[in-house]
Amino acid sequence: xxxxSLDSKIEIEDNIIIKKFKNSFIIVVKNTPKKIVFTPDEYxxxxxxxxxxxxxxxxxxxxxxxxxxxxxxxxxxxxxNFLEKIVDNYFLKSQxxxxxxxxxxxxxxxxxxxxxxxxIRCKHCYMSAGVVEKKFLDIAKIxxxxxxxxxxxxxxxIVISGGEPLLVNDLPLLINKLGRLGFSxxxxxxxxxxxxxxxxxxxKNISSVQVSLEAATEYSFDSIRxxxxxxxxxxxxxxxxxxxxxxxxxxTLCKTTFNDLAENILHLLNSxxxxxxxxxxxxxxxxxxxxTKNPDIFFTDSIKAHESGAMIINMILEKGxxxxxxxxxxxLFNNCGIGASINIYPDGSVHPCSEAISELSLDITxxxxxxxxxxxxxxxxxxxxxxxxxxxxxxxxxxxxxxRVKNMKENGSFIIPQCNEHKVFENIYRxxxx
Ligand code: SF4
Ligand code: SF4
Numbered sequence: 001x002x003x004x005s006l007d008s009k010i011e012i013e014d015n016i017i018i019k020k021f022k023n024s025f026i027i028v029v030k031n032t033p034k035k036i037v038f039t040p041d042e043y044x045x046x047x048x049x050x051x052x053x054x055x056x057x058x059x060x061x062x063x064x065x066x067x068x069x070x071x072x073x074x075x076x077x078x079x080x081n082f083l084e085k086i087v088d089n090y091f092l093k094s095q096x097x098x099x100x101x102x103x104x105x106x107x108x109x110x111x112x113x114x115x116x117x118x119x120i121r122c123k124h125c126y127m128s129a130g131v132v133e134k135k136f137l138d139i140a141k142i143x144x145x146x147x148x149x150x151x152x153x154x155x156x157x158i159v160i161s162g163g164e165p166l167l168v169n170d171l172p173l174l175i176n177k178l179g180r181l182g183f184s185x186x187x188x189x190x191x192x193x194x195x196x197x198x199x200x201x202x203x204k205n206i207s208s209v210q211v212s213l214e215a216a217t218e219y220s221f222d223s224i225r226x227x228x229x230x231x232x233x234x235x236x237x238x239x240x241x242x243x244x245x246x247x248x249x250x251x252t253l254c255k256t257t258f259n260d261l262a263e264n265i266l267h268l269l270n271s272x273x274x275x276x277x278x279x280x281x282x283x284x285x286x287x288x289x290x291x292t293k294n295p296d297i298f299f300t301d302s303i304k305a306h307e308s309g310a311m312i313i314n315m316i317l318e319k320g321x322x323x324x325x326x327x328x329x330x331x332l333f334n335n336c337g338i339g340a341s342i343n344i345y346p347d348g349s350v351h352p353c354s355e356a357i358s359e360l361s362l363d364i365t366x367x368x369x370x371x372x373x374x375x376x377x378x379x380x381x382x383x384x385x386x387x388x389x390x391x392x393x394x395x396x397x398x399x400x401x402x403x404r405v406k407n408m409k410e411n412g413s414f415i416i417p418q419c420n421e422h423k424v425f426e427n428i429y430r431x432x433x434x
Pocket of ligand 2: 336337338339352353354355402403404405406
C-alpha cells in the first residue's frame with residue numbers, strides 16, 4: 001500500500017451503476033469508459049471507502065465481516081490487491097479519462113489481405129481461404145497505392161496477411177519495396193511455408209512474424225490444420241528464430257483442442273525457447289466460412305471460453321512470458337474502430353475496417369487521399385454523438401453503440417444499434433477475465 005496512507009480517505013469513483021453477475025459485482029462509472037469487476041470482498045472494501053471511511057476502517061470491517069474465516073494477513077493482502085486493481089482500472093477520481101484524437105489526426109493502419117488462397121484448410125478459417133475463389137492482389141497496384149499515400153497520415157508498420165501470404169511469389173519484392181518507402185511489415189502467416197530463402201531475402205524489412213495456433217502438440221494441432229502442419233510450423237518457427245525476428249504466437253481457443261493447449265502450452269513455449277516472443281490469446285471464433293461447417297470447435301458457453309482463456313493466460317504470465325493485449329483503457333472513444341484503418345482485400349476492394357461490407361467498399365485504384373478522407377467522413381458520420389439514443393446513454397463509452405457493420409447488416413443502418421445492456425455488462429465480465 002505504498003502510495004496510500006492507511007488513515008487517509010481515498011477519493012474513489014462513486015457516480016456509478018452496479019450489476020451483479022455470477023458471484024461478482026460489475027461497476028461502471030456513468031458517462032466515462034471506467035469499469036471494474038469486484039469479488040464480494042473487494043466490493044465490501046469499495047463500499048466502505050465510498051462511504052468516506054479510511055482504508056484502515058475498511059480493512060477492519062472486512063476482517064469483522066469475515067470473522068473466523070479470514071486471517072488478518074489475508075485481509076491486508078486482499079486490500080493491497082484491491083488498491084492495485086482500482087489504480088489499474090482508473091477508479092480513482094484523480095485518474096481523468098482522456099479524449100480520443102480527432103479521426104483526421106489518428107494514424108491509420110494499413111492492412112493488406114494479399115490473397116484468398118491458402119495451402120491448408122483450417123477448420124475455423126472464417127474466410128474459407130483456399131476454398132473460395134483464389135484471388136491475388138496485384139503487387140504493382142499495392143506499391144503504387146502506398147507510393148502515393150501521404151505518409152504523415154498512416155502508421156509506419158503495414159500488416160500483410162492472407163489467406164497465406166507466403167503463396168505470393170513476389171512477397172519479398174513487395175516487403176522490400178515497402179521498406180524503401182519507409183514502412184516495416186508485420187507478417188501474419190500460418191508458418192508452414194516459411195523458408196530460409198524467403199526470410200533471408202526480406203527480413204530487414206520485417207518487424208514481426210505472427211503465426212497462429214490452436215493446440216500445442218502435433219496430433220491436436222493437425223486435427224484443426226491438417227496432417228503434417230505442426231512439424232512444418234515448428235520448422236518455420238526455427239527459421240524465424242534464426243533471424244532473431246520478433247515472433248508472435250497467436251493462440252485461438254477451440255473447444256476440441258483446448259485441453260491439449262492447457263496441458264501442453266508451457267512445454268511448447270519452453271521447447272521453442274526464444275526470448276523475442278510474445279503471445280496473443282483469442283477466445284472468440286467467428287462463425288463464418290469453414291467454421292460454420294465445424295460446430296464442434298465452438299465453446300457452447302462464451303463465458304466458459306473466456307474463463308478457459310484466463311486460466312491459460314495466468315499460467316503463462318506466472319512463468320514470465322509476455323501477453324499482448326489490444327485494448328486501450330480510460331479513453332473516451334467516439335466510435336468503434338471504423339475508419340481508423342485501411343483494409344485492402346485480394347479483389348482490390350478497400351474497406352474502413354476488417355469487416356468488409358459492400359456499402360463502404362472503395363477500390364485500390366482510387367487515390368489514397370480520397371480513401372482516407374472518405375473513411376474519416378464515415379467515422380464522423382457514424383460517431384456515437386450522431387446516434388440520438390446513445391449520445392445520452394450513461395454507458396455509451398463502454399458499449400460504444402455496437403459494431404457499425406453489424407448494425408448495417410442487421411438493422412439496415414450503421415447508426416441503428418442493437419441495444420442490449422445485459423450484453424454490455426456480460427462483456428465487461430468476460431473482458432475482465434482475460
Ligand atoms: S446501444 Fe444501447 S447500451 Fe449501447 S450506447 Fe446505445 S443506448 Fe447505450
Ligand atoms: S464496424 Fe465492427 S468490425 Fe468494424 S471496426 Fe467497428 S466494431 Fe470493428
